Amino acid sequence: MTSEPPSGAKASRSDRSSRAIKLDLPSDAGSQPQVTETVEQRIAQELRRLIAEGDLAPGAHLPLRQLAAHFGVSITPVRVALIELAAAGLVVSRPHSGMRVAPMSLEEFEEVWTIRVSLEWWLTRRAVEQVRDHDIEHLRGALEKIQHAAHSQAEWPEYVGHSWNYRRYLYSLADRPQMLNSLDTVYVRSARYSRLMLVGGERINRAAASMEEVHAAVERRDAKAAQEALRRGMEWTMEAALNQFVSDLPATPEW
Known part of the structure; x- marks a missing residue:
């Protein structure tokens, strides 16, 4: 798992670039360019998959510290990923309740x-x-x-x-x-x-x-x-x- 700087530390440009993760493309990808994704994007993508497959049910709590420990990163990239999912309508924030998977309707x-x-x-x-x-x-x-x-x-x-x-x-x-x-x-x-x-x-x-x-x-x-x-x-x-x-x-x- 890619290590993260402490949440209070300001990452340099080289630190940020080193956080990019190389993805293995399928053999049929042909001449497509190599794809990179950041830690934040990888976390968001994994949470999208869990929501789509029903492993994270509607209303499921998404505690920052537990997610950070699960992914082996600091809280900051998890928070960024959840903000991205909230903008997409997959996650909602409630007062005194934190982030949760959006309900179905x-x-x-x-x-x-x-x-x-x-x-x-x-x-x-x-x-x-x-x-x-x-x-x-x-x-x-x-x-x-x-x-x-x-x-x-x-x-x-x-x-x-x-x-x-x-x-x-x-x-x-x-x-x-x-x-x-x-x-x-x-x-x-x-x-x-x-x-x-x-x-x-x-x-x-x-x-x-x-x-x-x-x-x-x-x-x-x-x-x-x-x-x-x-x-x-x-x-x-x-x-x-x-x-x-x-x-x-x-x-x-x-x-």
Whole structure:
């Protein structure tokens, strides 16, 4: 774990640059530039993952000192990471209660899912127009993981992550980094709801069939068909979720 200077010390420019962490890129990353992230970004990313996967439940307390000890850093980068998550709507601050994971609500679901549909619809068209043979090969592998998760009950909890990995790679081909960053944030907020709904084989299989339809259009390089398949699948998910969530949203503890 990267060591941090004491919280009261002012880091020099060289100290700050040494805190950057090199990330190992997958073998298919090709000629993409090497990615670096700071300690603050790494902490924020890990907390995003825990929130998206439900390991940090709505209302969960996020104590600075415990998180700092967990990550092996001072309080300062943890505080910076939590401020970033608060700006993204994933964390909220309450008087005398500190930082907590944001609650879930029907209103939030409607908002984030509507944003996702809009962004993903546009990015799909642009991505399919740019897709290359080796991209399609990569997406085939990602689709196989989706199909395996859909047909194996033990893998159902992994379905949402596999589906997003496929989508995230596809959308990266659109070469619209700011839109992709916005979508990354919205995805984390929406993933909690996706996991709440996709709990049975019938729903997961239907979601997987929708992804197969999207992929078939990508293979044909038919951008319009891919857009329409994506839109139908996401609208079905939204309708099913709205019919279920009123009674199934997890209660947030009183703060």
